[in-house]
Amino acid sequence: MHPLREEVPPSPQPNGDELDEILTFGDPLTRRRFLHRTALTAAAVVAVPALARHASAESPPPAAAPASPAPPAVETGTMDVTLSINGRTYPLKIEPRVTLLDALRERLRLTGSKKGCDHGQCGACTVLINGQRVNSCLALAACHEGDEITTIEGIAKGEELHPVQAAFIKHDGFQCGYCTPGQICSAVACIAEGHAKDEAELREWMSGNICRCGAYTNIRAAILEARDQKPAIA
Amino acid sequence: MNAFTYSRAADPAGALSELSARPQAKLLGGGTNLIDLMKMGVEEPPHLVDVNRLAALARIEEAPGGKGVTLGALARNSDAAQHPLIVQRYPVLAQAILSGASPQLRNRATTAGNLLQRTRCPYFYDPAFPSCNKRRPGSGCGALDPGYNRMHAILGTSPACIATHPSDMCVALAALEAIVLTQGPTEQRAIPFEEFHRLPGDQPELDTILRADELITAVQLPPQPAGRRSHYLKVRDRASYAFALVSAAVVIDLEGDAIKTIRIALGGVAHKPWRAKKAEAALVGKNPRDEAAIRAAAELELADAKPHEHNKFKVELAKRVIVRAVGNAVA
Numbered sequence: 001m002h003p004l005r006e007e008v009p010p011s012p013q014p015n016g017d018e019l020d021e022i023l024t025f026g027d028p029l030t031r032r033r034f035l036h037r038t039a040l041t042a043a044a045v046v047a048v049p050a051l052a053r054h055a056s057a058e059s060p061p062p063a064a065a066p067a068s069p070a071p072p073a074v075e076t077g078t079m080d081v082t083l084s085i086n087g088r089t090y091p092l093k094i095e096p097r098v099t100l101l102d103a104l105r106e107r108l109r110l111t112g113s114k115k116g117c118d119h120g121q122c123g124a125c126t127v128l129i130n131g132q133r134v135n136s137c138l139a140l141a142a143c144h145e146g147d148e149i150t151t152i153e154g155i156a157k158g159e160e161l162h163p164v165q166a167a168f169i170k171h172d173g174f175q176c177g178y179c180t181p182g183q184i185c186s187a188v189a190c191i192a193e194g195h196a197k198d199e200a201e202l203r204e205w206m207s208g209n210i211c212r213c214g215a216y217t218n219i220r221a222a223i224l225e226a227r228d229q230k231p232a233i234a
Numbered sequence: 235m236n237a238f239t240y241s242r243a244a245d246p247a248g249a250l251s252e253l254s255a256r257p258q259a260k261l262l263g264g265g266t267n268l269i270d271l272m273k274m275g276v277e278e279p280p281h282l283v284d285v286n287r288l289a290a291l292a293r294i295e296e297a298p299g300g301k302g303v304t305l306g307a308l309a310r311n312s313d314a315a316q317h318p319l320i321v322q323r324y325p326v327l328a329q330a331i332l333s334g335a336s337p338q339l340r341n342r343a344t345t346a347g348n349l350l351q352r353t354r355c356p357y358f359y360d361p362a363f364p365s366c367n368k369r370r371p372g373s374g375c376g377a378l379d380p381g382y383n384r385m386h387a388i389l390g391t392s393p394a395c396i397a398t399h400p401s402d403m404c405v406a407l408a409a410l411e412a413i414v415l416t417q418g419p420t421e422q423r424a425i426p427f428e429e430f431h432r433l434p435g436d437q438p439e440l441d442t443i444l445r446a447d448e449l450i451t452a453v454q455l456p457p458q459p460a461g462r463r464s465h466y467l468k469v470r471d472r473a474s475y476a477f478a479l480v481s482a483a484v485v486i487d488l489e490g491d492a493i494k495t496i497r498i499a500l501g502g503v504a505h506k507p508w509r510a511k512k513a514e515a516a517l518v519g520k521n522p523r524d525e526a527a528i529r530a531a532a533e534l535e536l537a538d539a540k541p542h543e544h545n546k547f548k549v550e551l552a553k554r555v556i557v558r559a560v561g562n563a564v565a
Contacts, residue, residue, distance in 0.1 A: 079240065096240030096282065099269070119270050120339055132312075132341045138269045139342070142240055143262070143284055186338065195337070207474035208336025 081142050085110065086154025096142045101125045103141035104151060112152035112181045116210070123209035126182035127151045133189035135208075152181035155188060163229035164188050167222035175213035183209045187223045196227045235269075236278040243285050246417060246449055252283045253447045254419050261285050261449070263308060264342035266335070267351040275361045276352070276369060291451055294319060302457040304415075307346035307450045311403065312337065314345065324455055326464035326483050330406035333468045336475050346450040349404060349414065349430065352441065353397035353505075354477055357381065367394045368438040377542075384544035385477070388552070390504040391540055395438030399431060399506050400477050406466055408499035408507035409483035413454040419447055424454070431506030438505070459487050463522075465563035467555055468501070478502035480551045482510075482559040486522055493517050498535075498559070503552055510535040513556060522564040525557060532556040 078093045083103065090108055101118075104110040104127070113136055116124030120135040127136045128150040155162045164187045167173070174180040186209045190196050195205035202220045211219065243249035252259055260279040262268060263286060271277040285291070285308065292308040294317045303319045314320055315331040335343060357363045357376035365374035377383045377396050386396040407427050414425040431442050444450065468481040481501035487494045496517050498510040513531035520527040532553040539549045 077239075095237065097235045097237060097272075119273065120266055123336065123338060126338055133338050134341050135266070135338045138266050138339075140240075140262070140265065140269065140282075140284075143265070143286055190337070193337070204474050205337055208338045 079142060081145055083108075083141060083144060083149060084147065085149045086151060092141065094141060096140060098141050099137055100127070100139040100141045100144060100149070101136040104136065110151050110153055113185075114178055114181055116179065116182075121210070122179070122182075123186055124179050124182040126185045126209065128185055128189055131189070131192065133186050133208075150185070152185055155184060162188065163226040164191070164223065167226040167229075168219070171218045171222040171225065172215070173219040173222040174211075174215050179209060179211045179213075183211065183219055187219075187226070191223065191227045196223055199224070235272045236275070236280075238279055239281045241281070241283055242287060243283050244287065246288060246291065246451065249283055249285050249288065249449055250417065250419060250447070252281075253449070256281050257446055259283055261346075263344040263347045264310070264339075265347075266339045266343045267347060271352060271359075274359060276359060285449075297454055300457060301454065303455045305345050305412075305453045305455060307452055308344050311335070311340035311343040311345075311348065315340065320455075323458050324406075324410060324464075326466050326485060327403070327406040327410060327455070329466035330402040330468075330481075330483060333466060333481070334402035345403075345453055348401050349407075349450065349453070350442065350444070351400055354400045355386065355397040358397060368397060368434075371437075371439050379543045382544060383542040385479070385502075386542060386545050387504045388539040388541045388545060388548050389500075389508050389536075390433045390506070392434045392436065392438070394436050395434035395505065396542065397434070397438065397505055398502055399441075399504070401507070402466070402468060402478060402481060402501060404431070405478075405481055405499045405501035405507045406483040407453060407455075408509055409464070409485045409497045410455055411497065412456070414450060415452045415454055416444065416448045417451050418445060418449075422451075423448070427453075427507075428509055434505045441505075462487055463563040465559050467559040467562060469551060469555055480548055480555045482552075482555045484556075484559045484563045486560070486563050488522070488564075491521050491523075492519050493522050496522075496560070498556060500552060500555070503539075503548060510556065512537075517560075522560055525561065528557045528560050529553065 078095055081092045081094055083090045083092060092103060092107060094103060094107065101113055101115060104113050105115065113127055114124035115137065116122035118137045120138040123135065125135055125137040126133050129144060129147050156165060164184050168180065168184060186206060190205050195201055199220050202223055241252060243252060249261060258279060259281040260268060262282040262284045268277060288308055291306045293306045294309050294314060295304055297304045303323060305314060311331050315328045321328050355377055357366045358368050363376045365376040367373060367375050375395055377386050383396060385398065387398045412427045414427060414430045416423045416425065429443065432440055463486040464484060466483045468478050470476040470478055478501045480503055483499045485497045496514050498513055500508040500510055513535040516531040516534050517528065536549050536553055541549050
């Protein structure tokens with residue numbers, strides 16, 4: 001039986017403005033507030049795949065989480081990995097099988113990067129590595145020592161939104177918001193690559209980011225507008 | 235994902251000695267296929283050798299002695315597709331690379347990883363299916379009728395396996411007659427592209443002839459004659475970011491209005507990039523704008539096709555893709 005598939009009571013819903021803020025910017029303070037409020041139920045979020053449990057295998061489970069499964073039979077130990085993320089250095093002790101996405105979300109609490117498909121098909125986990133967009137779900141954290149990693153939390157310049165973030169708000173480039181951090185990271189790189197010439201080019205070069213709400217029209221409008229402004233990074 | 239141990243190779247010799255010492259180890263490049271297969275439980279290597287720091291294998295450069303261009307095993311797909319040597323001399327390769335996967339995946343995916351990627355046959359990719367001769371030799375083929383075989387092969391299949399090779403890049407490399415350069419513990423090999431990937435026969439678990447203790451170091455692209463025409467055409471279920479139903483890479487050298495040499499490779503129809511040699515032979519001396527002649531050559535090539543319940547459409551589609559790709563190459 002899957003330990004994470006238990007029925008959970010519905011979470012208290014944040015108001016719309018707050019949710020937009022959290023999902024669009026991944027702002028750590030806003031997010032932490034949200035997480036704190038919903039911690040009792042968020043720890044048992046139904047959609048967290050089994051892989052996530054490996055990432056935090058050696059840390060005690062959150063109090064309200066369902067019982068953790070037994071540790072894997074083959075124990076290959078942990079290794080020291082130092083990651084450079086959004087200009088900060090994070091020393092980690094992790095198993096080599098921990099993906100960059102799980103390291104970000106489960107160990108570093110940088111939960112702006114989202115786990116959608118976990119197979120490199122949806123783009124919700126997109127981050128920038130040395131300025132290039134990649135699927136963090138298919139990257140092992142151990143492979144990226146020495147690389148400069150930028151997540152949605154590092155896209156804004158302090159309080160100043162990146163032009164792509166501002167344009168997503170202006171053009172309503174999201175509905176549920178789950179794909180938005182990945183869309184924004186991907187769009188920042190797409191513009192930097194010079195692949196945002198027109199709608200047709202964006203359709204092709206943003207095809208690695210799926211939006212199940214179908215906000216594509218507004219996403220393209222946002223990227224085209226942001227393209228012509230000076231980006232804060234990348 | 236299974237637990238495994240991890241090491242980083244500092245140079246090709248280090249990677250080779252790791253492979254020799256640990257026969258079950260796998261090399262980790264971009265990881266866009268291997269990590270996914272490990273998550274699925276299809277691959278469970280006890281050890282990964284990270285080769286991402288072998289910078290010498292990431293180069294794209296002129297081969298010495300006018301032998302064309304050397305595309306390093308670790309060159310990322312996105313770097314290859316925008317490198318001036320590739321864009322200017324081998325545009326069909328750039329087209330094929332850019333028609334595959336997504337920008338995020340191409341930023342990580344490597345040359346060697348593209349050659350070694352596994353089929354996306356769902357019976358192979360999901361261990362919940364009990365039958366797959368490629369994943370568990372002798373367990374049968376779940377894709378054969380009455381299985382669901384819409385994406386499967388129509389040429390060169392065997393009773394053991396009807397999987398397709400998923401790559402676009404490799405279809406172009408087949409048409410370009412590239413050479414796969416490998417380094418083993420004692421010898422280097424230069425393997426013609428056509429020989430590198432296998433047909434399934436009765437050993438579908440073997441995709442290629444690469445040995446377990448061998449490292450791909452580069453793919454060599456032969457020099458291109460002046461005036462060469464080429465095109466990559468991919469037909470898929472959606473406009474972007476989907477595997478090919480059928481694709482074709484076409485390379486044509488003309489003499490006046492007649493075809494002097496033509497190479498046609500098909501994707502999505504076989505266990506390996508399929509060189510349409512019957513069609514090629516039939517087209518020498520013909521005018522590439524003579525659509526009836528191209529259609530006749532395509533008919534000849536597909537005469538041997540063995541479709542299954544859900545992929546009968548691929549036979550006609552492959553013919554049309556050949557006609558359109560040749561037409562586009564000389565348009």
